[in-house]
Amino acid sequence: MLRRLARVSAAAAIPCAVARCSQQQQQQQHAPINFRLDGKVTIVTGATRGIGHAIALSLAESGAHVVLTGTTAEGVAAAQQRLVDAGPGASCEGIAFSVASEAACKAAVRRVVEKHGRIDVLVNNAGINRRHEIGDFPTDDFDSVIATNLSGPFILMRECSRAMKEAGYGRIINIGSIMSTVGRENLHAYVASKHAIAGLTKSLAAELGGDGVTVNCVGPGYIETDLTRPLQDNRVFDANVCGRTPVGRWGRPAEIAAPVVFLASDAASYVNGATIVVDGGLTSSFHFHPTRTESGARPPRWVPQ
Numbered sequence: 208m209l210r211r212l213a214r215v216s217a218a219a220a221i222p223c224a225v226a227r228c229s230q231q232q233q234q235q236q237h238a239p240i241n242f243r244l245d246g247k248v249t250i251v252t253g254a255t256r257g258i259g260h261a262i263a264l265s266l267a268e269s270g271a272h273v274v275l276t277g278t279t280a281e282g283v284a285a286a287q288q289r290l291v292d293a294g295p296g297a298s299c300e301g302i303a304f305s306v307a308s309e310a311a312c313k314a315a316v317r318r319v320v321e322k323h324g325r326i327d328v329l330v331n332n333a334g335i336n337r338r339h340e341i342g343d344f345p346t347d348d349f350d351s352v353i354a355t356n357l358s359g360p361f362i363l364m365r366e367c368s369r370a371m372k373e374a375g376y377g378r379i380i381n382i383g384s385i386m387s388t389v390g391r392e393n394l395h396a397y398v399a400s401k402h403a404i405a406g407l408t409k410s411l412a413a414e415l416g417g418d419g420v421t422v423n424c425v426g427p428g429y430i431e432t433d434l435t436r437p438l439q440d441n442r443v444f445d446a447n448v449c450g451r452t453p454v455g456r457w458g459r460p461a462e463i464a465a466p467v468v469f470l471a472s473d474a475a476s477y478v479n480g481a482t483i484v485v486d487g488g489l490t491s492s493f494h495f496h497p498t499r500t501e502s503g504a505r506p507p508r509w510v511p512q
């Protein structure tokens with residue numbers, strides 16, 4: 208009996224033993240870490256401004272062909288032009304559609320696959336927020352946040368996953384939030400959508416990892432964009448963000464683009480199902496440091512150039 212068990216466990220161990228390689232083989236296989244994305248076909252939703260635009264710019268700088276999207280043709284064309292102006296030779300095109308429309312999401316993916324024959328990277332970045340106390344939260348507002356932040360990304364992932372599975376390669380990156388792990392008053396639809404996108408990231412990572420497709424999420428903290436303009440302009444809230452964040456300031460869109468480029472690259476080939484929180488330490492600490500002087504001025508902080 209014991210011998211039979213030993214035979215079974217030895218047989219079960221064979222695939223792993225074959226997959227594992229010796230130290231010598233590992234040394235021979237070592238190649239420099241590659242963050243480049245040359246020739247990769249990438250889609251970035253909500254790339255007309257803010258975080259999405261910074262992601263599109265960074266992907267293009269890393270050599271990718273970028274399909275920028277936004278809700279209006281004018282917005283998309285202007286963003287495309289800004290990308291070209293920033294880096295002459297940037298390879299990009301634009302498609303205007305709302306991620307809240309299933310038909311439009313399907314048509315956009317079909318168009319990219321027909322034109323390029325593949326989609327290597329999908330970045331689900333487009334997002335909106337609505338703020339109301341629960342007693343006054345209109346159902347329409349709840350539904351539109353869920354449609355934009357959750358259902359749209361789900362449909363785009365489903366449509367892109369077919370082409371990615373067929374190619375045996377793909378990178379899906381969802382833009383979640385610190386609200387993917389914590390809650391906040393008045394943000395009920397947003398918090399629900401961002402928790403759900405982190406969960407969807409995990410279930411798809413489990414299903415698609417074996418097909419060469421990784422699915423990850425980036426969770427930004429407070430970043431200076433149009434979305435947070437009312438909060439930036441609120442002196443009390445601004446002081447709170449700066450005081451509670453160990454880094455002592457709001458984040459920049461480019462600081463979210465950096466981990467997206469990493470996750471899109473071959474350097475992240477073994478990262479799957481993760482949510483990378485990028486919040487200056489806000490949610491990992493119980494930090495409070497008053498950042499304003501008596502006169503209301505903020506002391507200077509180190510900011511990357």
Ligand SMILES: NC(=O)c1ccc[n+]([C@@H]2O[C@H](COP(=O)([O-])OP(=O)(O)OC[C@H]3O[C@@H](n4cnc5c(N)ncnc54)[C@H](OP(=O)(O)O)[C@@H]3O)[C@@H](O)[C@H]2O)c1
Binds near residue numbers: 258259282305306426
């Ligand atoms: N800013 C932050 O502090 C922060 C923190 C955590 C997470 N996030 C997340 O990061 C992502 C980007 O945020 P952001 O601050 O850069 O926002 P933003 O400056 O308001 O930009 C939003 C982008 O999404 C697009 N968009 C909105 N609704 C859309 C729809 N139905 N279909 C297609 N595109 C749509 C907008 O396109 P148009 O120009 O056409 O409207 C725009 O390009 C969002 O998912 C957000 O939840 C942001």
